[in-house]
Amino acid sequence: MALHLFSSIRGHRNQINALSRVVARGEPGHAYLFEGPEGIGKDTVAQALLARLACLDAAPQAADACGACRSCAALLRGEHPDLVRLARDGATIKIDQVRSALGRLRFDPVLGRVKGLLVESADLLREEAANALLKTLEEPPSRTVFVLVSSKPQLLLETIRSRCQVLRFSDLSPDDVAALLVAEGVAPDAARVAAALAEGSMHRARSLCDPARMALNDEVARFALALGTAPPTDAAAWIEQIAERRATLAQAQGADSDNAEADEEPAARTGKTALTREDLQWLLDVLRAVLRDVVLCGTGIDAASLPHARHAAALHAMANRCDIGRIVAVVDACQQLEQRMGINPNPRLALSALLVEAGLRLRAT
Template sequence: MPFAQVFGHRRLVSLLSRSIENDSLPPSLLFAGPAGVGKRLTAIAVAQALNCPKGSRFRVQGSGFAVPGSGFAVPGSGFTVPGSMFDACGTCAACKRISRGVHPDVPIVGPGDSGAIRIDQVREIVDRAAYRPFEGRRRVVIIDGADALVTAAQHALLKTLEEPPPSSVFILVTSRPDTLLATVLSRCPQLRFRPLAADDIAAALVARGYSESDALAVAATADGSLGQALAARADERVEARDVAQRVLAHAAATAEPGRRIDGAKELLIKTGAGGAGDREQLASHLRAMASLLRDVEVLATRADDRALANPDVRPALERLTGAYQGERGVRAFSAIDRALGALERNAGVKVVADWLVLQL
């Protein structure tokens, strides 16, 4: 996947493209941000741009900008890419092998069955990186899920990050940079990947064959993650949003605790099998509620309707605005965030659902 096919993150992509063209790419980078927003795909695009024999400037839509605080800049670039950028072709043999993860000069390392990246894995890639590329111009080592590096493996990586071989680039990809050693973080300029805009997710889904209406519905409840959007079917996303609407409306209609608890049953639809499946089902409903409340705030502040994540259910949003604008909406959004955190810590789904409806 070349840069042109990375959805969103135009500022980051433009900066990376120009730094490759100017031969000023840092030898080690940290791509940090939420899961499913395109960090790994962007790392692959970097590897393709560095090794594609047909790399050239291609026309693109939009423009790129400098990334403040990223730790590196592109000399003399002006930090803009007006209408074109340096990119890989995406179709040659080298690009295809990099995309499939089978190029000899682009090893992709991730957690094994144990859920960890072991010291022997790191030693192997460090040894390989010491040699010239086998057939490409640059060796690009992608450590996907760098937060899974055991402490000993991080220490084994330090010297290479501090004094990298001249023909090698290391890209660490993580959604949890806080778990890495400070010494590792200090050696890797960090690029922060933000949640994707709903429009970017919808465009990516349409490109994968979704209808426009389904793509918009799924994108609205994907919490900025294309990976999350692709993991669930469109009808499941729509159902989660319908449940969220009913629960919010029910809570707005009554303050009586018993009736509020009855409303929690809606949140537990299709749960009961136990384990992670129940928590993910409830989390899906909660993310849909958060998406609706964000839109309620947009309507309440009379912001541009184009900022709505759920424009197709505007009448329902308008009905909710009377109850959830202002301080109550802030409290409800905060409660949903706390409930999602409790689910991540393996709290019981019924306890979380009952508690939440009493806070709305």
Template structure:
């Protein structure tokens, strides 16, 4: 099907359209084909089914864990709905709607996000004003509201009016990690899909797709607690150097004396200074955040070591590149010993978060870990 009234429809757009586009983020958004979305398999499948069956609702609320791809998925669904292809599956990438998305100037799909602290009533009014018109390039019109908990009350009420009487061929996506801050009346107008953390393997794959080294992607994903944003931040070379050095340290635990383990605070300072192994230890005053990262990295490494000690194959684990060291550790330590050190990591992290001598806490953790895992 072709749209035959594009010039006229363009003509009818509100004059402030340019401002809406500038305020929205959709120029930066890349629509990932639905079939390539990682994780959230149940949610993706449910959405694919309603798209294929032509049963799409007019408003959806994606709520749950922060930074796990809710907005990306919403944008992908909008891309598919706006696409003119009659073939089931992904958006075609060829029609005028798909091409406009690739250029980043689709006139029918708008994303709203906070302007400062809140999403303001003017933003909502400007976005909903264009919904009075027929779609210009796409099959539908769509509005994605990212961080919907930031809707100011009057903005939420303005949106509510549109949600109560939605214009035809319009789909709303509200995305939030804090659904308790939404007006109940807004929530009740939406079909709600909940999202949890991304699996570590999915995070690693996403990072590799973004060009990160496979080992770095695995190491960062193991510490990111299901958040893609956190995983991306952990791909920083300085952080990766700490994570990798701590993994080596973790799998050596129990094979050296507690005194050698205590010397690790100095070695850690050297790592932070970019020194190579064998160079003199640095005297940099490394901070609590680096030490918290070190504890996180130690815990992630020991989780894998415990699985190997329980008979798990190292090949599928985030620290698979340390398979030989993990097997050696599993041969000298039993799972109960490793579990004790994992509990010690928890209490050490608590002390560090309370700002109770982070460096001393790390030293004690290193010494005590070595003692607990020693034969």
């Protein structure tokens, strides 16, 4: 576990304020469940809470751990004897891991004010592991705080959930995601594109920032921004080509793919090559995001302030060239196709038809 401070966490203000009040009262609960979407920083908030609760020198009203006491110093070294982090081993969290973690919490705190157990992806606790943890939650040792974190809380045993105070987290705003990416060293223009498409998830945003994926993203953006210009584009062939490049990319990244993405259900294949429903979803997301920027540009908003600012000149050109109402209609059509994706027998054909029609609708007159 590392030393995190509430004050340096971006987003989640309501949750952090609530936890700060708990800290200031000096009577934390025994067990918390932080639930909410994957990749938004719940673990970091949990670590900041445990760091603050264990800190020896923070003033009672201070939100943050002091950063200097023996407990904080141990966190900075990454080896705190009282604060234990339990994470998946392979696909699940196993009973041996739970037993070993609980064993470390059996005695009084060595360094800090409290002992703490952070359980990442608590929904991955296997049944016997969950039951072992439940026994401890039912008779919690003194001065011990449990924080369970989960993006799939419906998979937790109800008996565990009911022992915890539940704190619900929401998606990060696109501004928060972009700022966090920039802090991680991503170029601001790429960060904004990724943030606009990431649906509040840092995991997703980081993978979108990969240069090869960003290049593909740019290619879809250029295609969208050229809709309606001569010569007419062969939409079906273009989709095919994008699908192949995405499949190559997915293969190349498969080996080091993120855990959070890896346990998602495999996407259903929808066409003769590797175009998955997930690919189509992504294509529609990018098309919509780019065209939405054109619409905003057409209402007088400066393209430099929009997510696709890196295509500012083309955004302006399309906003000037096309009737904004027609672009809105194409955005709507993308959204409708997205909603019907699950029941559409041939979504690739539907997308191809949509693009051909969009090209006609937005043709320069």
